[in-house]
Amino acid sequence: MTALPATTDKKLGLVIDLDTCVGCHACVTACKGWNTQNYGVPLSDQDPYGMPSGTFLNRIHSFQSQPEPVNDIPQLARTTHFPRSCLHCEDAPCVTVCPTGASYKRAEDGIVLVNEDACMGCGLCAWACPYGARELDQQAGVMKKCTLCVDRIYNDNLPEEDREPACVRTCPAGARHFGDLGDPESDVSKLVAERGGVDLMPEQGTKPVNQYLPPRPRDTLQAPEMTGEEDVLAPFLAPVAEEPKGLLAWVDRALEKI
Amino acid sequence: MQPAPSVIIFSTLSGAGFGLLFFLGLGMPVVTGGIAFGFYVIAYLLAVGGLMASVFHLGNKKNAWKSYSQWRTSWLSREAWFAVSALLCMGLYAFLQVFFATTVATLGFLGAALSLCTVFATSMIYAQLKTIPRWNQPATPGFFVAASLAGGALLSNNPNLAMVLLLVLAAVVAFHWWKGDQRFAEAGSTIETATQLKGRVSLWEKPHTGENYLTHEMVYQVARKHAVKLRVIALLLMTVVPIFLVLVFGPHHLPVALAVLSHLAGLFAQRWLFFAEAEHVVGLYYGAHTGKQTA
Numbered sequence: 001m002t003a004l005p006a007t008t009d010k011k012l013g014l015v016i017d018l019d020t021c022v023g024c025h026a027c028v029t030a031c032k033g034w035n036t037q038n039y040g041v042p043l044s045d046q047d048p049y050g051m052p053s054g055t056f057l058n059r060i061h062s063f064q065s066q067p068e069p070v071n072d073i074p075q076l077a078r079t080t081h082f083p084r085s086c087l088h089c090e091d092a093p094c095v096t097v098c099p100t101g102a103s104y105k106r107a108e109d110g111i112v113l114v115n116e117d118a119c120m121g122c123g124l125c126a127w128a129c130p131y132g133a134r135e136l137d138q139q140a141g142v143m144k145k146c147t148l149c150v151d152r153i154y155n156d157n158l159p160e161e162d163r164e165p166a167c168v169r170t171c172p173a174g175a176r177h178f179g180d181l182g183d184p185e186s187d188v189s190k191l192v193a194e195r196g197g198v199d200l201m202p203e204q205g206t207k208p209v210n211q212y213l214p215p216r217p218r219d220t221l222q223a224p225e226m227t228g229e230e231d232v233l234a235p236f237l238a239p240v241a242e243e244p245k246g247l248l249a250w251v252d253r254a255l256e257k258i
Numbered sequence: 259m260q261p262a263p264s265v266i267i268f269s270t271l272s273g274a275g276f277g278l279l280f281f282l283g284l285g286m287p288v289v290t291g292g293i294a295f296g297f298y299v300i301a302y303l304l305a306v307g308g309l310m311a312s313v314f315h316l317g318n319k320k321n322a323w324k325s326y327s328q329w330r331t332s333w334l335s336r337e338a339w340f341a342v343s344a345l346l347c348m349g350l351y352a353f354l355q356v357f358f359a360t361t362v363a364t365l366g367f368l369g370a371a372l373s374l375c376t377v378f379a380t381s382m383i384y385a386q387l388k389t390i391p392r393w394n395q396p397a398t399p400g401f402f403v404a405a406s407l408a409g410g411a412l413l414s415n416n417p418n419l420a421m422v423l424l425l426v427l428a429a430v431v432a433f434h435w436w437k438g439d440q441r442f443a444e445a446g447s448t449i450e451t452a453t454q455l456k457g458r459v460s461l462w463e464k465p466h467t468g469e470n471y472l473t474h475e476m477v478y479q480v481a482r483k484h485a486v487k488l489r490v491i492a493l494l495l496m497t498v499v500p501i502f503l504v505l506v507f508g509p510h511h512l513p514v515a516l517a518v519l520s521h522l523a524g525l526f527a528q529r530w531l532f533f534a535e536a537e538h539v540v541g542l543y544y545g546a547h548t549g550k551q552t553a
Contacts, residue, residue: 121317141317
């Protein structure tokens, strides 16, 4: 049954540090690389040499934010790279809408998964997700989503350091963290407490497990007001005459007459 | 949302078909023999034809039968159950009327109730989605049921009742548009709540240069000036023209048939708008709908 478990023993999830993420998309590539040849059907691409599109379980957006002025001093706009994937919500709306029982949330660790053998590809779960975490694979016609690399984290065949999601393992900036967010003593829970981790779209009532760490406040250095006296060389750098003179002027006039 | 023709055809035709079954089940009119056969052929073609159309948009059709398993939580599963029960129940009722000229009223009432439940369950598939604020309002089941009843009344040759129901439908649809235009702001999701970034936020760069399943399926935007025109066309074809035809030419076969065609054409336009105008909150991550945030 696609009812949600009342509680889960663990709340495995990711903590994503928006201050540290440099937007390199390495997690996107690692995710696609691992998941296209492990859990379930491959993540297909369509028309790769024309108008390409494809299935991804993790996508990086980049946003510009313009802070409000502080003491009437205008602040500089800033860029934030923003990885977006399944948040393994406690009240996952994608699970309860599923008519076939393919979508489920595991009672033992809270991971939200799709049993592709039962999925009929109606796409209703993708509609129910506010975060765009689910994509219907256009080749196989079944729903794909982040598995939290369930086939890595419990995999005794991998060296211990590799038993974490591919995106976390590969992130060169250390912007992604994996752990049990249900345990207040875990490293990820401490990190969330320390940095003020937040839920995305809390008004949707999904109670996401994954947490986002907001960018740290920047220093208050401002772009200097341009006065025209920034440099002793400034007067010498004044714009040159825009009207051509001499030989060039003659060429210009001659060409005009042709 | 992407207005997929299969889903628009499904919801419109099957709604009218179940509406007709509703009135036949109530004994409005009580029909037997050849006339009954004609009525039930139309009803089943519309209802079943619509259901078949909905199967076309499935990515993995071989698992469609599994959609009967999750009736405790899923409106889509409940819809499947109601549809099959209504069709079986009304099938038996129709069989007795057509071949034995026997009308079992209790069976008809049960079939009528199940038919209406099917339409309601269909509407709840959309109305339950908090992610699409325009659909997440009581008027969504309201107009689905009103459309089914109005179409059913026209098809079952209850002209006076049909005219009243067509007016009710127009009112509910108009209310749905009016309320729907405010729902996105009411729901309170903005690019700021989606990203939790401080200050005024805008999309700087998309994850990929091309389209993807999400943008194709859920970040569909319709030009507002076209929407207004289509709303007027929908109201005219759905309600005004059918009422005019029935009032002027009387409840005869040809004007009623034309009224039904006009009504369905209007409903297609209304249903197209229902999808095309619906704003999914995931669009916020793609820089869409920012003009519709809290004003």
